[in-house]
Structure formats: C-alpha cells, structure tokens
Amino acid sequence: MTIGQNRWLPHVILILGIIVFVFPIYLTFIGSTHTAPTIARGQMPLTPGDQIVQNYEQALFSGRGERVTGTPATILLRNSTIMALTIVVGKITISLLSAFAVTFFSFPGRMFFFWMIFITLMLPVEVRMIPTYAVMANIGWIDTFAGLTIPLIASATATLLFRQFFLTIPDELVDAAQIDGAGAMRFFWSVLLPLSRTNIAALFVIMFIYGWNQYLWPLIVTTSRSRETIVIGIVKMIGSGESATDWNLIMSVAVLALLPPVIIILLMQRWFVKGLVDPEK
Amino acid sequence: MRRRTIFRDKLLPYFLLLPQLAITVVFFFWPAAQAIYQSLLLEDPFGLRSQFVWLENYQIVLSNPLYLEAARVTLVFSVLVTFFAMAPALLLAVMADQVIRGASGYRTLLVWPYAIAPALAAVLFLFVFHPSIGTIGQGLRQLGIPWDYRLNGGQALALTIFVSAWRGVSYAFIFFLAGLQSIPKTILEAATIDGATSTRRFWSVVFPLLSPTTFFLLVVTIIYSFFDTFGVIHAITQGGPGRATTTLMYRLYRDGWINLDLGGSSAQSVLLMLAVIVLTVIQFRYIERRVHY
Numbered sequence: 001m002t003i004g005q006n007r008w009l010p011h012v013i014l015i016l017g018i019i020v021f022v023f024p025i026y027l028t029f030i031g032s033t034h035t036a037p038t039i040a041r042g043q044m045p046l047t048p049g050d051q052i053v054q055n056y057e058q059a060l061f062s063g064r065g066e067r068v069t070g071t072p073a074t075i076l077l078r079n080s081t082i083m084a085l086t087i088v089v090g091k092i093t094i095s096l097l098s099a100f101a102v103t104f105f106s107f108p109g110r111m112f113f114f115w116m117i118f119i120t121l122m123l124p125v126e127v128r129m130i131p132t133y134a135v136m137a138n139i140g141w142i143d144t145f146a147g148l149t150i151p152l153i154a155s156a157t158a159t160l161l162f163r164q165f166f167l168t169i170p171d172e173l174v175d176a177a178q179i180d181g182a183g184a185m186r187f188f189w190s191v192l193l194p195l196s197r198t199n200i201a202a203l204f205v206i207m208f209i210y211g212w213n214q215y216l217w218p219l220i221v222t223t224s225r226s227r228e229t230i231v232i233g234i235v236k237m238i239g240s241g242e243s244a245t246d247w248n249l250i251m252s253v254a255v256l257a258l259l260p261p262v263i264i265i266l267l268m269q270r271w272f273v274k275g276l277v278d279p280e281k
Numbered sequence: 282m283r284r285r286t287i288f289r290d291k292l293l294p295y296f297l298l299l300p301q302l303a304i305t306v307v308f309f310f311w312p313a314a315q316a317i318y319q320s321l322l323l324e325d326p327f328g329l330r331s332q333f334v335w336l337e338n339y340q341i342v343l344s345n346p347l348y349l350e351a352a353r354v355t356l357v358f359s360v361l362v363t364f365f366a367m368a369p370a371l372l373l374a375v376m377a378d379q380v381i382r383g384a385s386g387y388r389t390l391l392v393w394p395y396a397i398a399p400a401l402a403a404v405l406f407l408f409v410f411h412p413s414i415g416t417i418g419q420g421l422r423q424l425g426i427p428w429d430y431r432l433n434g435g436q437a438l439a440l441t442i443f444v445s446a447w448r449g450v451s452y453a454f455i456f457f458l459a460g461l462q463s464i465p466k467t468i469l470e471a472a473t474i475d476g477a478t479s480t481r482r483f484w485s486v487v488f489p490l491l492s493p494t495t496f497f498l499l500v501v502t503i504i505y506s507f508f509d510t511f512g513v514i515h516a517i518t519q520g521g522p523g524r525a526t527t528t529l530m531y532r533l534y535r536d537g538w539i540n541l542d543l544g545g546s547s548a549q550s551v552l553l554m555l556a557v558i559v560l561t562v563i564q565f566r567y568i569e570r571r572v573h574y
Contacts, residue, residue: 010376101297131312215512261396265525
C-alpha cells in the first residue's frame with residue numbers, strides 16, 4: 001500500500017505513543033526501587049535503585065511504612081483475584097445459560113426477559129449506588145465477598161455476545177443432536193460449550209479486567225481492611241498525597257496492582273481484541 | 282432473530298434464565314425503582330419522616346447553582362476527555378495500519394493501558410506530576426511554571442482530563458485499527474489512481490468509511506468519561522480544589538454517600554440514568570442501522 005510518503009513517520013509517531021504510555025509505568029517501577037527519603041527529597045534518579053527486594057517484601061507482607069498504614073499486598077492481591085475471578089466465572093456462567101434460553105427455546109415471555117436483561121446496560125452501578133447499598137445492608141452482605149461480587153455478575157454485554165454467536169450456529173447441528181436423541185442440556189454441554197471456547201476466552205479477558213478494576217462499588221461496600229481490593233488499597237495509601245510519604249511502598253503496590261491484568265491482556269491479546277471488535281465469529 | 286429448530290422443554294428455559302433475572306431484579310430494577318421513588322420524597326433533616334413532593338427534588342437540584350456548575354465541569358471534562366482519547370487513538374491507528382511489518386507488535390504495545398484501572402492510572406500520574414517529588418511536576422516548576430494541581434483548579438482539571446484520556450486511548454485505538462483494516466484496499470488504490478493525495482484520501486475516503494466506528498466510540502467514550510473516571514477524580518483531586526473537578530458523578534457521590542442527602546442524590550441519580558438511557562438508545566439504533574449496509 002502506498003499511503004504515506006514518508007516511510008519513517010509512522011514508526012516515529014507509534015514509538016512516541018508507546019513512550020507516552022510506558023513512561024509513567026517506568027517511573028513507577030523506578031520509584032519502587034528506591035528508598036522513601038530519596039523520593040521525598042525530590043531527587044529520584046531515572047535509573048533503578050537497590051531497594052527492590054526490601055520494598056516489595058515490605059509491600060507484600062507488611063503494607064506499613066513510616067507514615068502509611070496499609071494492608072499487606074498479599075491480602076489485597078488475594079481479594080482482587082477472588083473478586084475478579086468470581087465476577088468472570090459468574091458472568092460467563094449465567095450469561096451462557098440465559099443466552100441459551102433465549103436462543104434455543106420458544107416460551108412465553110422470551111422477548112420480555114431478553115429486554116429485561118438488555119435494559120441493565122442502562123443502569124450502571126454508579127446511578128443506583130445508594131439503593132443497591134441499601135439492598136446489601138438488608139441482606140447483610142456489607143463487607144463480604146458475596147456483596148462485592150454478586151451484584152456485578154448480571155451481564156447484558158456477555159448475554160448479547162453469546163446470543164449473537166448462538167444465532168450463527170446452523171440449525172442442522174441442532175437437528176443432528178436431536179436425531180441422536182440428545183436433550184437440551186446434553187446439547188449445551190457437548191456441542192454449544194465446546195463451540196463457544198473462543199468467545200469464552202475473549203470474555204474472560206474483558207471481564208477479568210472489568211472485575212479487577214472496579215472502583216466505586218468496592219469503595220462503598222468494603223469497610224474492613226481484610227476485604228479491600230488492591231485498587232482501593234493503593235488509593236487509600238496515597239491519602240492526601242504528601243511529599244513525605246512512603247512512595248517506595250506505594251509504588252511497589254502500584255506495580256503489583258497493574259501486573260496481573262496487564263499480563264492477562266498481553267498473553268490473551270488475540271482473544272481480547274477479537275472479543276471486543278468482532279464478537280460474531 | 283428466531284431459529285427454525287428449537288428444544289421443546291417448557292420449564293427448562295425459565296430455570297436457565299433464573300440466576301440472571303434474579304440478580305437483575307434484586308440489584309438492578311429494585312434499586313433503580315427505589316432511586317426513582319426516593320427522588321419524589323423529601324426527608325426531614327433527621328431522616329425520621331418523609332413526604333411525597335412530586336418533582337420538588339428535581340426543582341431543587343436543577344436550580345442549585347452548584348449543580349449547574351458541576352454540569353458545566355462535566356461538559357468541559359467529557360468533551361475534552363473524549364477528544365483527547367479518540368484523536369490520538371485515530372492517529373496511532375492510521376500509523377499502525379500503514380506499517381507493513383511489525384503492525385501486530387505495535388498493537389501489543391498500545392493495547393495494554395486498557396488493563397490499568399482509572400484510579401490506578403491516577404496514582405501513577407500523581408507520582409509523575411506531583412509538584413515537589415514528581416519528575417514532570419518538578420520539571421514544570423523548574424521551567425518557572427507554578428505547577429500545583431492541589432491549589433490551581435485549572436491545572437487539577439487538566440491533570441484529571443489528561444489521565445482519563447490516557448487511559449481511554451487504547452480502547453479507541455483497538456476499534457479504529459480494526460475499522461481501518463476492514464476498508465478494502467482496492468478503494469484506496471482507486472483513489473490513488475484518481476490522483477488523490479494521502480491527506481485527501483484520508484479525509485474523503487477513509488474517514489467517512491470509519492464513521493460507524495467513530496460514532497460507536499464517541500458514545501462509549503462519553504459514557505466512560507461520565508462514570509469510569511470517578512476513580513481518577515477520587516484518587517487525585519477529590520473534586521477539588523474548590524469545586525474545580527467536581528463532575529456530576531462526583532457530586533452524586535458526595536451528596537449521596539458523604540452528605541447522605543437521599544432525595545437530592547436520588548434525583549441526581551435519575552437524571553444521570555436518563556443521560557445513559559439516551560446515549561445507549563442512540564448507540565443501539567445506530568448499530569441496528571449499520572447492520573443493513
């Protein structure tokens with residue numbers, strides 16, 4: 001193709017873009033390898049220091065510094081992992097089941113239920129935060145993993161995506177299964193589920209990132225340190241952002257917080273991009 | 282919409298739908314209905330009695346100059362976040378589309394910021410732009426710019442917009458790149474033969490063909506700038522200094538969660554709900570239309 005006149009221009013612009021993306025991550029990593037006083041004096045060099053082992057040990061197992069009293073990152077990481085995985089598994093399971101119901105059955109109220117699920121797209125947690133919290137309080141789910149995850153498990157996006165995919169499955173396949181005497185659930189397990197692998201992988205990445213990065217909901221639903229997610233934990237450590245705080249500790253936790261979702265997106269990039277852009281195939 | 286072959290079970294589909302519908306009703310519809318109901322009630326300051334007041338809460342909210350100020354901040358914030366997330370994404374996607382070798386490598390290096398939580402992105406940039414310890418924050422001050430987002434409202438707004446846009450670029454980039462790659466090369470070659478320059482080709486051929494993608498991203502990014510950026514504002518500025526970064530979402534959080542103004546915050550919730558409904562309807566009507574051509 002012959003669009004650009006200049007062969008190097010695209011590379012220069014792309015590399016500049018990458019630098020803008022990588023720069024804050026690089027500085028954060030550097031911050032996690034120096035001592036707190038070095039950073040607080042405003043003299044952090046642009047090269048790694050020698051405090052990496054001490055800083056990460058402190059971040060993972062104690063979470064306490066001179067001024068910051070945080071939760072150990074092992075607990076924060078555990079909570080975020082539980083939250084993200086429960087949301088992923090929950091969303092994928094109930095969306096597979098409901099997409100299966102609205103696509104492969106004919107029953108009174110089918111479209112009504114489909115629209116009910118669809119409409120949840122228009123009710124983000126932000127706009128129903130306080131009444132949803134009240135429901136949690138009534139059930140006694142404040143500060144529990146159930147409260148943290150179950151309200152976020154309903155998924156119009158995943159249901160729509162699976163439905164779109166199920167509609168492309170040829171009728172012959174269903175005929176064949178029925179001739180072989182397979183019931184609905186047998187068809188679901190032995191035919192539909194294996195065929196949906198790619199879509200499940202794509203949704204896994206999208207929903208894992210969604211779950212890991214939740215902010216407002218865990219902020220209001222968790223009250224004790226032992227239930228904090230890592231994104232909440234690190235913002236609490238920052239506090240009002242004084243110059244003389246345990247930046248080395250905070251930056252170590254920041255690196256730990258961004259590693260799991262970034263690694264997942266990089267390893268599963270192919271499915272992730274396909275799931276976002278091209279979910280029908 | 283309908284399949285020819287189906288399973289004949291009568292009760293099974295209801296059981297299959299049950300978990301999704303239960304969560305939908307308990308955690309979506311019931312709370313949303315509560316928000317609407319509460320928005321029509323006025324509570325006394327002690328929360329002991331409440332009175333049905335029709336739309337009085339809406340009247341109070343909409344005539345509050347602070348609410349209108351938050352609406353103005355939201356407008357500026359959302360327009361700029363949307364622009365600064367989408368424009369660089371389009372530029373990067375056009376560049377990545379022109380690279381013949383290594384395009385997928387570039388894509389890998391540009392998609393991962395999507396994995397970073399907005400609040401975490403805020404923490405990273407707080408460290409970079411901190412006026413006394415941040416590398417760029419100190420640099421700006423050494424250049425003689427009185428940089429301090431904790432005191433200067435304009436700078437605080439600029440920083441939260443920058444961080445929110447930074448986090449939004451990779452999502453738009455993925456869609457723009459996919460959109461560009463689906464444009465048939467023959468169309469571009471035809472334009473080249475007709476003597477169109479590369480700038481001309483972009484604006485009269487490529488950009489119009491990308492319009493469905495652009496429109497979709499516009500709606501999604503506006504919704505992102507309304508809600509997901511709450512984490513950025515909460516982590517860096519907490520709506521301040523003064524009210525410089527208090528968006529409608531942040532105001533809703535403060536009035537409802539911190540100040541416990543039930544009626545007023547419910548009215549604000551319902552107003553934001555209406556905004557999302559309008560945006561979602563526009564988005565899906567457009568996508569439905571796109572399927573046909």
